[in-house]
Amino acid sequence: MTLTWLRAHLVPHIWVLNLTHSVHNDEPLKSDQTTHNPGSPVLTTTWSTHGVDIYAVGSPYAFDVADTLSRLGITARSVDNLGGADERLPGLCTPEQVSPMPFALGLSSSTGRMAAAARAITDGWREAIALVDPTAAVSERATVGHGAYANAGVVVSAYAELGCFVSVNRSSSIGHDCVLEFGVGTGPGVVLAGGVHVGVGAFIGAGAVILPGVRVGQGATVGAGAVVTKDVAAWTTVVGNPARPLATKDPANEQQGCPLCLTP
Numbered sequence: 199m200t201l202t203w204l205r206a207h208l209v210p211h212i213w214v215l216n217l218t219h220s221v222h223n224d225e226p227l228k229s230d231q232t233t234h235n236p237g238s239p240v241l242t243t244t245w246s247t248h249g250v251d252i253y254a255v256g257s258p259y260a261f262d263v264a265d266t267l268s269r270l271g272i273t274a275r276s277v278d279n280l281g282g283a284d285e286r287l288p289g290l291c292t293p294e295q296v297s298p299m300p301f302a303l304g305l306s307s308s309t310g311r312m313a314a315a316a317r318a319i320t321d322g323w324r325e326a327i328a329l330v331d332p333t334a335a336v337s338e339r340a341t342v343g344h345g346a347y348a349n350a351g352v353v354v355s356a357y358a359e360l361g362c363f364v365s366v367n368r369s370s371s372i373g374h375d376c377v378l379e380f381g382v383g384t385g386p387g388v389v390l391a392g393g394v395h396v397g398v399g400a401f402i403g404a405g406a407v408i409l410p411g412v413r414v415g416q417g418a419t420v421g422a423g424a425v426v427t428k429d430v431a432a433w434t435t436v437v438g439n440p441a442r443p444l445a446t447k448d449p450a451n452e453q454q455g456c457p458l459c460l461t462p
């Protein structure tokens with residue numbers, strides 16, 4: 199018996215990845231990947247493995263990723279490139295001890311995920327999987343970039359786009375036609391109404407609500423519980439109901455986009 203568990207359309211639509219796996223851990227994962235734009239950079243075309251690495255396991259969020267993999271019947275190995283990882287993580291190892299397998303990231307913060315994505319590729323982990331928890335409901339009309347993660351209870355509506363290395367935390371709702379660009383992170387229980395656009399590396403705090411069509415700029419932070427009724431400028435933190443600016447941040451460490459997409 200096989201279970202179709204992942205269908206990822208890489209933003210900006212370079213690949214379509216259809217992955218199937220056996221419910222038995224001793225049978226390999228298999229994937230088929232189709233190039234939609236032959237002129238665009240494509241990292242690999244096929245892979246087959248017995249497991250998935252959780253790379254950058256420096257926070258308890260790694261347990262969420264491990265639990266998702268467990269629910270999918272996939273063996274997880276936790277790669278501690280940061281040091282000091284929780285010893286209870288499955289298959290704990292260092293990058294020097296193992297050969298890379300396809301990977302997902304174990305961090306939830308936007309800045310952490312963007313940095314970890316770059317580091318993973320530098321360290322030889324070059325096959326980032328899009329990971330969708332089996333309790334999540336992701337529309338077949340939605341697109342999911344590689345390295346993106348939809349945690350337990352997440353709902354993603356039609357024509358929404360989860361960009362590369364996005365993380366949507368537990369029980370969040372992403373409305374139709376939303377766009378979450380590279381490295382965006384959410385806390386648990388976030389609600390994005392239809393047509394919300396969230397720029398590269400922005401973070402949406404737990405329980406925040408963003409009203410239809412609002413644009414959240416690159417590197418911005420929406421505080422926990424905020425109700426965002428108007429556009430949020432880049433590198434700005436907003437809090438409250440209705441959300442108001444609290445602070446601005448230094449954009450010095452601006453990242454341009456997914457390191458896999460940018461790799462020639």
Ligand SMILES: CC(C)(COP(=O)(O)OP(=O)(O)OC[C@H]1O[C@@H](n2cnc3c(N)ncnc32)[C@H](O)[C@@H]1OP(=O)(O)O)[C@@H](O)C(=O)NCCC(=O)NCCS
Pocket residue numbers: 306367384385386402403404405419420421422423424435436437438444445
């Ligand atoms: C908005 C946020 C980033 C601000 O963090 P910060 O820069 O360290 O701000 P501080 O804690 O110093 O608070 C500054 C002021 O903003 C207020 N404030 C902070 N967060 C707030 C929030 N979410 N809503 C309303 N007010 C908030 C504080 O009460 C404080 O007010 P005061 O100056 O009158 O005392 C942070 O509080 C937050 O909400 N982060 C999201 C966390 C989250 O959801 N994580 C997901 C967990 S998985």
